[in-house]
Amino acid sequence: LADSRIEENQVKELNQLSVSYNRMLERLSDAFEIQRQFTANAAHELRTPLALMQVQLDLYHSNRHPDNDAETVQMIKMVTEQNDRLNKMVKTLLDMSELQTVGRDDEIILDALVDEVLEDLEPLAEGKNIRLIGKCKDITMVGSDILIYRLVYNLVENAIKYNHSGGQVTVTAERKEKHVYLSVKDTGTGIPEELKERVFEPFFRVDKSRSRELGGVGLGLALVREIVRVHDGSITVKSNPSGGTIFEVVL
Numbered sequence: 001l002a003d004s005r006i007e008e009n010q011v012k013e014l015n016q017l018s019v020s021y022n023r024m025l026e027r028l029s030d031a032f033e034i035q036r037q038f039t040a041n042a043a044h045e046l047r048t049p050l051a052l053m054q055v056q057l058d059l060y061h062s063n064r065h066p067d068n069d070a071e072t073v074q075m076i077k078m079v080t081e082q083n084d085r086l087n088k089m090v091k092t093l094l095d096m097s098e099l100q101t102v103g104r105d106d107e108i109i110l111d112a113l114v115d116e117v118l119e120d121l122e123p124l125a126e127g128k129n130i131r132l133i134g135k136c137k138d139i140t141m142v143g144s145d146i147l148i149y150r151l152v153y154n155l156v157e158n159a160i161k162y163n164h165s166g167g168q169v170t171v172t173a174e175r176k177e178k179h180v181y182l183s184v185k186d187t188g189t190g191i192p193e194e195l196k197e198r199v200f201e202p203f204f205r206v207d208k209s210r211s212r213e214l215g216g217v218g219l220g221l222a223l224v225r226e227i228v229r230v231h232d233g234s235i236t237v238k239s240n241p242s243g244g245t246i247f248e249v250v251l
């Protein structure tokens with residue numbers, strides 16, 4: 001009798017634990033939703049004043065202003081650059097908040113998608129004399145083609161941006177059983193060991209001024225991590241033994 005009473009109490013305790021655990025999960029998921037909604041609303045609100053500023057700047061650039069002194073020209077150039085940066089930031093924040101709602105059932109031919117990214121980024125690579133190499137086997141997978149394109153694009157764009165002139169970027173993809181392994185390897189500056197995990201945090205940059213110079217806003221890898229997450233995948237970053245960085249994605 002004593003034993004069965006102990007068991008009964010244990011079952012009761014377990015039930016209570018499971019109820020409070022579920023309540024906690026619900027609260028957590030509500031908190032995430034509130035945060036997502038806040039990001040989306042803030043980004044939407046920022047879009048209108050930014051678009052108005054853009055119109056004024058476009059008007060300025062389309063009219064010639066021969067009387068302007070060098071200081072004014074320099075000031076307008078700076079405002080235009082900062083406006084571009086803000087536009088990029090707002091667009092990426094909106095993309096991030098809308099990730100959950102994008103369909104993920106496209107049949108993707110990964111080798112063709114990688115070729116497309118490499119072709120689109122060729123002008124950027126050419127400017128730095130960087131060789132882009134694609135080594136992808138015939139692979140099809142199911143996911144969001146827009147998001148997977150963005151994932152590969154952001155990784156390859158970084159591999160070019162943070163590379164030395166005359167360097168290399170190699171993209172490989174292969175399937176092993178049910179998983180697709182995609183890696184982007186560069187011969188660039190590398191990422192210090194203790195900062196490897198932090199580069200995925202929104203707005204984190206190893207070298208702020210260098211990233212700004214290169215047109216970065218610190219959201220590219222945060223978006224990559226979210227894209228990997230909504231595809232139930234994983235991403236890791238490690239050093240390239242011959243110098244540089246390797247990003248490895250498993251989908």
Ligand code: ADP
Nearest residue numbers: 158159162199205206211216217218219220221
């Ligand atoms: P950004 O817009 O600054 O490029 P990201 O989120 O794409 O932002 O990357 C965050 C930071 O991680 C970058 O500012 C850079 O310092 C570092 N980083 C990303 N990719 C690489 C790479 N391939 N090699 C070296 N550093 C990198």
